[in-house]
Amino acid sequence: MMLETVAAAFRDSLAGEGEITLFRIDGMDRTGVPVVQANLIAAGKPATTGYGYGFSAIQAEVGALGELCEEVHVERRVRDTSPVTGSYAALSKQRTVTDPLTLCLPAGSHYTPELVMPWIEARRWPDGAATLVPLEWIAAYPYQMVHGPAQLITPITSGLGAGLDLEHAIAHGIMEALQRDGNVTG
Incomplete structure (x- = not known):
């Protein structure tokens, strides 16, 4: 599957949720790695932001949009569930x-x-x-947390993962958790 198709599918899955903006931020550093920031601006909610990076601009865009999808899709699931x-x-x-x-x-x-x-x-x-x-x-x-406040933890994105299939999403979620663990213990 072409990455442009993946990026379009990610954008389509966010239709109706708010305004999506994308911009390259790799010009602010000297690593030479393409980095994209994706934002979802929706009325009455904090902005949702995702960052992606890769060997090409489209890889970075797919990564950033995937980050948005993780957060927006889980929000839909929580909102639409009958707990x-x-x-x-x-x-x-x-x-x-x-x-x-x-x-x-x-x-x-x-x-x-x-x-x-x-x-x-x-x-x-x-x-x-x-x-x-x-x-x-x-x-x-x-x-x-529209069904009542969290009582035991502060909800965070650690462990959320997006992917082209279930195994890819699970691997991404595991890597998210490991990244967060490394970020706070190093």
């Missing part, structure tokens, strides 16, 4: 639920298995089994 509300203790008696204690809660978290919160169905990889996860682990930003 399951309940506690881990109650819900886990009825179906498969991911234990928040396995999700790297912050030190000193007030979590208890009886804490009532919104959950969303997700699919485990690679077996595809359904499991509920706290909705705040899916949102990219606090303002996306």
Whole structure:
């Protein structure tokens, strides 16, 4: 698939969400690597920004638009879902639920298995089994938490990934998490 086709598909998937702007920012440094900043400006929301880089301008554009898609598509999913509300203790008696204690809660978290919160169905990889996860682990930003505020973490983009197929998106998500870990521990 031509990268121009991928860029067009990414732009099309954002139609109706706001104004998309792209501009090259590699002229501000001396690395010689094409870098593109993509922005989505939507009324009543903070600007969404993505950065992409590559060996060519189109690779950088695809990367930047992919970053926008990650955030906008997850926002749609969170907004359009009908979350399951309940506690881990109650819900886990009825179906498969991911234990928040396995999700790297912050030190000193007030979590208890009886804490009532919104959950969303997700699919485990690679077996595809359904499991509920706290909705705040899916949102990219606090303002996306339209079904109630996050209670355990600050929603962030770590672990979100876009790709041409599921495996590519998962690999991208893993690399996002590793990049963030390296950024804060180095």
